[in-house]
Amino acid sequence: MDINRVEVYLDNQDEPIAVLDQPPFVLELDPSKLEVGTHYLIAVVHYQDGSMDHHEYVFDVERKGAIYAGHVSRAPVTTPIEVRMVDRVEIESPVKPDFVRYGLLPLVLFLILAGTAAWLAVVGEKPVPGGVLAAGGKVEAPKAPAGGAGAAAATVDGKALYEKHCASCHQANGQGMPPTFPALAGNDRLADAEYVIDVVLHGKPGTAMPPFGNTLSDEEAAALISYIRTAWGNDYGPVTADEVARLR
Amino acid sequence: MATSFARPKIGELYESQKLALWYFAVAILLFGLQITFGLLMAYQYINPDFMLESLPFMTNRTIHVNTMIVWLLVGLMGGVYWFLPLETGREVVGIKLAKLIWWVIVAGVTVVVLVYLFVQIGPGNAFTLWFINEGREYVEAPRWADLAIVLWVAIFLFNVIATTLAARRVTGLLGVLIFDLVALGALYTAGMHYTVNVTMDQYLWWWVVHLWVEATWEVLVGVLMAWSLMYLLGTPRKLVETWLFLEVALVFGTGILGLGHHYFWIGTPEYWIGLGGFFSALEPLPLVAMVIHALYDSGAHRLQTVNRPALFWAIAQAFGNFIGAGMWGFMQTLPQINMYSHGTQLAAAHGHMAFFGAYLGTVMTLIYIAVQNVRRPIMIPLDSKWWSWAYVLMIVSIVGIAGSFTISGFSQTMIERAELGSTWNAFIQSYTHPWYANTHGWRYFFAWTFTIGYLILVYDLLTIGKRRSA
Numbered sequence: 001m002d003i004n005r006v007e008v009y010l011d012n013q014d015e016p017i018a019v020l021d022q023p024p025f026v027l028e029l030d031p032s033k034l035e036v037g038t039h040y041l042i043a044v045v046h047y048q049d050g051s052m053d054h055h056e057y058v059f060d061v062e063r064k065g066a067i068y069a070g071h072v073s074r075a076p077v078t079t080p081i082e083v084r085m086v087d088r089v090e091i092e093s094p095v096k097p098d099f100v101r102y103g104l105l106p107l108v109l110f111l112i113l114a115g116t117a118a119w120l121a122v123v124g125e126k127p128v129p130g131g132v133l134a135a136g137g138k139v140e141a142p143k144a145p146a147g148g149a150g151a152a153a154a155t156v157d158g159k160a161l162y163e164k165h166c167a168s169c170h171q172a173n174g175q176g177m178p179p180t181f182p183a184l185a186g187n188d189r190l191a192d193a194e195y196v197i198d199v200v201l202h203g204k205p206g207t208a209m210p211p212f213g214n215t216l217s218d219e220e221a222a223a224l225i226s227y228i229r230t231a232w233g234n235d236y237g238p239v240t241a242d243e244v245a246r247l248r
Numbered sequence: 249m250a251t252s253f254a255r256p257k258i259g260e261l262y263e264s265q266k267l268a269l270w271y272f273a274v275a276i277l278l279f280g281l282q283i284t285f286g287l288l289m290a291y292q293y294i295n296p297d298f299m300l301e302s303l304p305f306m307t308n309r310t311i312h313v314n315t316m317i318v319w320l321l322v323g324l325m326g327g328v329y330w331f332l333p334l335e336t337g338r339e340v341v342g343i344k345l346a347k348l349i350w351w352v353i354v355a356g357v358t359v360v361v362l363v364y365l366f367v368q369i370g371p372g373n374a375f376t377l378w379f380i381n382e383g384r385e386y387v388e389a390p391r392w393a394d395l396a397i398v399l400w401v402a403i404f405l406f407n408v409i410a411t412t413l414a415a416r417r418v419t420g421l422l423g424v425l426i427f428d429l430v431a432l433g434a435l436y437t438a439g440m441h442y443t444v445n446v447t448m449d450q451y452l453w454w455w456v457v458h459l460w461v462e463a464t465w466e467v468l469v470g471v472l473m474a475w476s477l478m479y480l481l482g483t484p485r486k487l488v489e490t491w492l493f494l495e496v497a498l499v500f501g502t503g504i505l506g507l508g509h510h511y512f513w514i515g516t517p518e519y520w521i522g523l524g525g526f527f528s529a530l531e532p533l534p535l536v537a538m539v540i541h542a543l544y545d546s547g548a549h550r551l552q553t554v555n556r557p558a559l560f561w562a563i564a565q566a567f568g569n570f571i572g573a574g575m576w577g578f579m580q581t582l583p584q585i586n587m588y589s590h591g592t593q594l595a596a597a598h599g600h601m602a603f604f605g606a607y608l609g610t611v612m613t614l615i616y617i618a619v620q621n622v623r624r625p626i627m628i629p630l631d632s633k634w635w636s637w638a639y640v641l642m643i644v645s646i647v648g649i650a651g652s653f654t655i656s657g658f659s660q661t662m663i664e665r666a667e668l669g670s671t672w673n674a675f676i677q678s679y680t681h682p683w684y685a686n687t688h689g690w691r692y693f694f695a696w697t698f699t700i701g702y703l704i705l706v707y708d709l710l711t712i713g714k715r716r717s718a
Contacts, residue, residue, distance in 0.1 A: 059482075097418040103409055106430045110405075113434030117452055121441030124448025168672055180676055205297055 004046040011040050031061040156219050158227030165212060165224070174232040180208060185232035193239050196225055197247045218244045261621070262333035264340035267347055269622065271326025272615045274354060276706065278319035281361070283695075283702050285312040290695040293688040307368050310381075310388045311361060316603060317386070318357055323611030324468055325404060328425065330618055331475040332408060335422060336415035342407050349403045356396050360389055377442060384453050387439045394440045401433035420489040421471050424496055428467040435460050447515035454510040462573070463503040466534070469569075469610045470495050473538070473562060476613050480559050481549045491541045498534035506531045509581045513590065521583045528581040532574030542566035554628050557635040557712070558616035561609050564643060568605015576601050576650070588665040594657030601650040604642075615709065623713035634708035641701030648694030652687035659683040 006025050007016040018027055029041075041057035097103075163172060166184075170176045174185035190196055200221055203211030216224065218241040226238035261269075285308045292298050292305050332340055340346065363380055370376030377383070378391045389397070408429060412422050439456035443449050474488040508524020542563055553559040576598040580589040589595075620630040659681050668674030678684055 096416055097413050099413060102412060102418060102423070102426055106405065106409060106426055109427070109430045110402075110434045113431060114437040117435070117438035117455060118441065121438075121443050121448065121452055124441075124443035124445045124451070177673065177676065180680060 002048040004048050006046070007044045009042045009044065010034075012042075016044075034061045036061055156223035158223035158225075159231070161216070161220055161224040162227050162231075165215070166228075169208065174228075174234075184228055185234060187234075190229050190234060190236050193225075193229075193236070193243065194247060196229065197221070197239060197244055200225055201244070201248060213248065218242075218248070262339055263343050264329045264333045264346075265618070265621075267343065267350065268326040268329040268618060270350065271322050271329060272611075272618055275319040275323040275326060275611060276615070276709065278315045278322070278357070280702060280706070282312055282315040282319065283699055285309075285315070287695045287699055290688070290692040294692055303365070304368075307364060311364050313386050314364070314388060315361070320465075320603065320607040320611060323614060324465070324472060324607070326618075327472045327475075327611070327614035328404070328408065328468075330614065331472070332411055335419065335475070336411050336417070338411065338415050340407050341410035341414050342403070345403055346407050349400050353396060353400050356393055360393050363390070364388070382440070384439060384449075387453070387456055391440060394436070398433060398436055401429065401436065405429045405433055419485070421474055421485075421492065424467065424492060425471045428464055428471070432460065432464040432468065435464060450514045451511070451516060454507060458507045458510055459504070462506070462531070463499055465607065466499045466503070467496050469565075469606060470499070470538070472610055472614060473542075473565065476558065476562055476610075476617060477542075477545055479617060480553045480555055480562065480613075481545050483545050483549075487545075488541075491537065495534045495537050495541075498530075498537060502527050502530040502533060506581075509583075509586065512583050512586055525581070525583045529578065531581070532570065532578055535570040535574040539566045539570045555616055555620050555630040557630065557632075557639070557708075558613045558620070560636075560639055561612040561616065564639070565605060565609025565613060568601065568609050568643075570605070572598065572601030572603070572605040572650070576654075589657065589661040592657040592660035592665070593653045594661060597650045597653035597657055600646060600653060604646045604650075612705075616712075619709055620713060627713040630713055632708055632712040634704055635712060638701045638705035638708055641697055641704065645694045645698035645701055649691055649698065652690040652694070656684045656687040 003023075003025070005019055005021040008018045008020070008027055009015075010017045020027065027043075039059055039061060041059065043055045043057070045053045045055070047053070169181040170184050171181075174183060176183040184190065199209060200216070201211060201213040203209050212221065221244045222239050222241040225244070228234070229236035230238060288299070288303070289305060289308045289312060292300075292308070296305070329340065329346070367380055370380040376390075380390055381388050382390055382394070387394075405426070408422070409426055412418050412426065435455050438452045441449075441452055443452075470492050474492050477483045477488055478485060504527075505523050506528035508520040509528035511520035511524055543566070546559065546563060551559065576594075580586050580594050580598065616630065616635075620626060620628075660678050662678075663681055664670060664674045664678035668677055
């Protein structure tokens with residue numbers, strides 16, 4: 001519905017303080033010209049079809065020294081006009097920003113903060129006497145265990161591999177922790193060599209058993225599976241690297 | 249009389265506000281990306297084999313957390329670009345530079361996300377550090393992107409300072425904003441140093457994760473909420489500034505040494521246990537102040553506002569910040585409890601609730617304020633039936649997500665750590681306990697309701713205030 005004009009009345013005065021007859025319907029109020037305290041503003045809207053509607057604003061004006069502040073503190077729900085308070089706080093008493101305080105000081109603080117972090121990072125690199133970094137500030141790579149990858153072809157220790165990869169779940173004595181981790185000692189399913197090789201290489205989806213196909217070579221897997229099938233009283237016989245390779 | 253009528257166009261937007269709209273659009277887009285990867289992770293808890301080879305959980309988490317940090321920061325910075333010209337009464341100085349760095353950042357974020365997705369990890373050398381992944385949790389961005397972010401914040405800081413100086417006036421809010429942005433930019437550099445000493449590395453890393461998010465972001469949010477309340481309720485400047493100064497004093501007074509609650513067990517000196525325990529226990533204080541402030545203002549105005557969704561998000565912000573950051577943080581901040589609870593899913597519960605409350609609430613408030621001023625004619629009060637659906641769905645969902653994390657985190661803390669003493673058996677016992685295992689399903693359910701909430705939110709943002717002519 002089109003608005004014809006808006007009459008704005010202040011504090012129930014008889015004469016409107018403003019008549020806005022074309023958009024934008026913006027009313028600027030200067031609180032320094034008003035009494036201190038609570039004021040009422042009534043906007044009477046006249047529509048093209050002759051109907052009327054009115055909206056009430058309540059706002060407060062306060063004064064401190066020569067400085068006035070006015071705020072529309074309770075906005076009406078549906079309002080056709082915008083009431084802007086001239087903010088005397090900033091117009092009558094503008095605080096000019098000091099270049100040193102708001103320009104240079106932030107820059108200096110920025111550099112101090114970033115510099116402290118950088119300095120601490122450098123200090124963090126320094127060897128602590130008696131610490132792990134004492135020997136020239138370099139961390140030595142852990143020595144490869146004896147009989148590592150190079151010696152694998154000849155004799156791979158299936159027991160050592162079991163203790164490294166399997167024992168944390170299936171336990172060193174092969175008893176496991178049922179029901180999550182089944183026992184391997186006396187487990188009939190170990191009789192099926194292909195099944196065992198498949199589970200070790202590819203894991204068992206949906207359970208905690210991970211695949212070891214990428215971790216173990218054919219020889220290592222064969223040694224490990226042979227150990228499982230012959231340890232703790234098991235008597236299912238060894239498997240060969242060729243069998244493992246076939247099932248990969 | 250009809251409640252809707254034509255409202256005239258009042259003024260054009262500043263260039264800075266137009267830039268802010270881009271910030272908000274990208275923020276909402278990245279928010280969607282964050283939810284997508286959160287949903288994927290919630291499913292991977294149920295079916296760990298799902299996409300294990302192509303998109304493992306850890307990569308998803310990196311993207312989930314990184315996009316969150318970026319979109320929230322983008323949203324908050326957008327809020328500053330929105331209010332700065334209104335506060336200073338002039339166009340932002342250096343707006344061309346701001347636009348340039350913005351598009352560099354958008355391109356950079358795209359590249360980083362693609363690298364996370366398709367390259368994921370690299371060998372442990374300098375190339376990986378610079379171009380693939382810096383490796384520190386939550387701030388994995390490669391170093392080139394880190395430098396771009398620092399440059400971005402530096403230009404942003406220049407915009408604010410130069411505009412303030414050019415406008416020849418400074419308000420309390422601007423003063424707080426300037427010094428907060430100094431810390432925001434400078435502290436980020438602390439996460440970029442590489443040291444072989446893990447304790448030292450973590451020590452500086454927490455400067456970013458804690459001081460950034462729990463101090464400088466909180467203050468930035470304080471400034472933005474002050475502007476928002478002045479806009480939404482017409483709260484007098486003197487009132488919001490007084491509250492802001494109080495909150496800033498409390499945030500920095502408790503939060504800087506509260507940093508100690510991350511230094512309990514990482515190899516830092518023992519005095520941090522006392523310092524961190526004491527000051528972090530006080531950290532909820534400023535959050536209580538913010539709740540009182542928001543409630544007081546809203547109550548004083550009887551919820552009469554020019555923008556209903558923005559006001560409700562602002563109220564959710566105050567409560568979410570207090571409950572998520574304050575209560576859920578306090579739950580595990582005392583060293584006696586933290587000894588058993590650190591690194592469990594209680595931390596995830598706290599993280600979800602706190603980020604949602606403190607920062608998502610703020611960004612939503614800002615976006616709804618901006619949306620109101622974009623639509624012509626401007627609708628007062630801004631309202632629709634859809635925003636409340638998104639609002640309720642998202643809040644219920646985040647409570648569900650954080651609640652399920654709390655229960656599973658309790659299972660970990662109690663069974664794995666406290667009762668059974670962190671052995672391998674204890675780990676299995678706690679992870680197979682129903683209180684842990686069943687929460688996966690709940691979380692997945694709430695992840696979906698959250699997603700629906702997001703979709704409704706996007707629809708509402710696109711349509712709210714677009715009224716048919718009466």
